[in-house]
Amino acid sequence: MSVDNSRRALAVVFVIVFVDLLGFGILIPVIPLYALSFGATEFVGSLLIASYSAMQFLAAPFLGRLSDTRGRRPVLLLSLTGSVIAWTLFGLAGSLAVLFAARMLAGVMGGNIATAQAYIADVTPPEDRARGLGLLGAAFGLGFIFGPALGGFFASEFVVSAAQSVFPAWLPATEFSLPSFAAAAITGTNLVAAYVLLPESRPPEERVASRERDRESRLTELADALRTHGLGTLVVAFFLVSFAFSALESQFIFLTNDQYGYGATENAILLTYFGVIIAIVQGGLIGPLTDRYGEYRVAIAGAAIQVFTLAAVPFAPYFGSYIPSVEPLLPVGPTLPSAVIALGVIVTPLAFGNAITNVSLNTLVSRSATADEQGGAFGLTQSAGSLARTFGPALAGFLYTAIDYWAPFVLGGALMIPIVVLLARLDVSLVAGTSESPRTETPE
Template sequence: MTVENPRRALAVVFGIVFIDLLGFGILIPVIPLYALSFGASEFVGSLLIASYSAMQFLAAPFLGRLSDTRGRRPVLLVSLTGSVVAWTLFGLAGSLVVLFLARMLAGAMGGNIATAQAYIADITPPEDRAKGLGLLGAAFGLGFVFGPALGGFFASETVLSVARDVLPAVVPVSEFTLPSFAAAVITAANLLLAFVVLPESRPPEERDDVPVQERESRLQQLRDALTTEGLGALVVSFFLVSFAFSALESQFIFLTNDQYGYGATENALLLTYFGVVIAVVQGGLVGPLTERFGEYRLAIVGAAIQVVTLAAVPFAPRLAPLVPNVGRLLPVGPTVPAAIVALFVVVTPLATGNALTNVSLNTLVSRAASADDQGGAFGLTQSAGSLARTFGPALAGALYTGIAFWSPFVAGGLLMIPIVVLLSTVDRSTLTEG
């Protein structure tokens, strides 16, 4: 650990990852509808969503190894530069092909998370490493909460009207392009911040020159984890949770567009609400509930909640007659349609169940690993999640277009059932629960 002020460096990395994810989150409510605007089907739009995670999974090990030999700082700076190019190209895309190329470039640059994790490992002692990596996870969460809200802001008609008056005529302004340019500007500011204040954590004399072929691949690490007693069932459970939830994430905007006529701004508000619920549960409820019931039970309860609520999402409008007539929810403002209230009734426990399961599974994976393998344990869950978010949206898009609008959500709910079964096979004596 050679950084003079590790706490400051940790705060800087937190800020870099947060702003990086903020730029990514801005486009979450935009991407599916952007693809549809080029005449793409929901399946092709789902492939566009999945392309980011696929490239991230492939690029993360390469960028991580490159940072071992070339240093963390230059890799982070180059990846941020690439993200600026990707999001700018995304806004200028005149065809679906360019949209895919920009999205894939952004995914490859998003592989810098492996470098950020390595940076934290450099500047924190082993006993504090899990906390540092947990802080990185918090940056992820905050980026996903505030990113969609900003995306909705930049896609709103008021902001678009101002942009059309202020920006040169050569700049294309729409509900899809303006959030893309905003993500590029935010990432550029992030690049400037990193260039000015981020120190190198790995000086030349400490850099690793081990040949690439001598290192274990992420797939090999996953295979090894699957054969490890206790850990295998937890990693598979995490993969299934991520796979099922990616079906919701990738098809939710298509669904709300079809059922409610929602565009980028309305979907941004829904996704922001979803993220806030997850943040509140993770930040305020998980701790007390864990002390009372333990992570193992919370993981099972969270999965059980999602069995029902994931499957119920596409049928929310049919639940409207069961919702009490709330009229105006506030003294002023528009009346909220019963179908929308029913949707909130479904997604609130869904977000709660997802938060309970994700946090609990991460903690159980951490407890199944030794003190020296905490970083590797978190890397395993990230690898499993990346794979799930690569294949999950593609399958969900095929179900949405090939079978029925409700099929990917029902399939996602059904995937939660094996999680309950798998967790029942875990040897709980190896886990120290509260």
């Protein structure tokens, strides 16, 4: 693939992932309340949220491997088609069972992230892969910044009233169905654009070779990859990062509500700020950082930063007692409490550390696999992340209620310590094509 075609393909994949995550993000503020509208308890609503990650865990390796043998383009088109069906069904759901079915189908189709990662690995040389995967991370961040805002817009009273005046009687127009239909429409537009603009990144002869090897020794090949390329260590690290960070994702709003009395609007501002930092780092800063220090060192630094910042989040009011409050710039503006200032000081490096860790680990995974193993390798890490996001929030919620508000965050920080240890003991010479000097000792 020529340089121009490679850049165009990279841009198309960026847009596909961004719009896909935009559709997903639209439903973030809707899903819990949607479940409650059918009489579900908060626990059942949490299961509905977790069902997406659970099905993504099961589907990601299959879709990743399928993209190795059948091509990236067909798998991406298939997953977008399934997502349109899932979000439409979500809006039409007349029962909790249908809601679960739609959510689980969306989770299966959400396993396409591994395929998108493998596509980027196909069209970028190893030295530019961190930039390419960072661009994918930026698409994640932007999708989660703008998605919930759109969800709130489509669930607003004005939009619901307007839709009720034009929708036929059989088509529901509610604060829950309209965001779902919007997600389906956005994903459908994405599907058409991908069909027209997205080229295949794997030549037919490579797909044939992958099919032959897949029939002969899929399990043996995977076992060899885990042993030979250090992929096992990277997958464990990816699992721990996702598990630890799920404490923040699942409990942050509870914490700010309890400590600061913050509701949806204030939390939306905080989460948007967090997402903007991640998007900036993954979209622009990660390339220069890895060029200068290498993916291996950047991954260790990112995990080390999170050891302290994750654990510090619940103690922001304590740290804030040493910081003066900021008076409003305008006579009618609100005073910025010192605790909130401290929280911002903590969250900024936390977002930075998480962003560089995720991209660096994904890049190391890509380097650890051959061209024919990219989809399978990314499917494996995607499954690890989905599994962590399935069980992590449940444990974090238990710790928050059974022990105290600080417990899930301290645990999250503590889980970053073995990540630093694992990566520090990793023989980087086992990671094919790494730009860093290998360690002289092989870990025991």
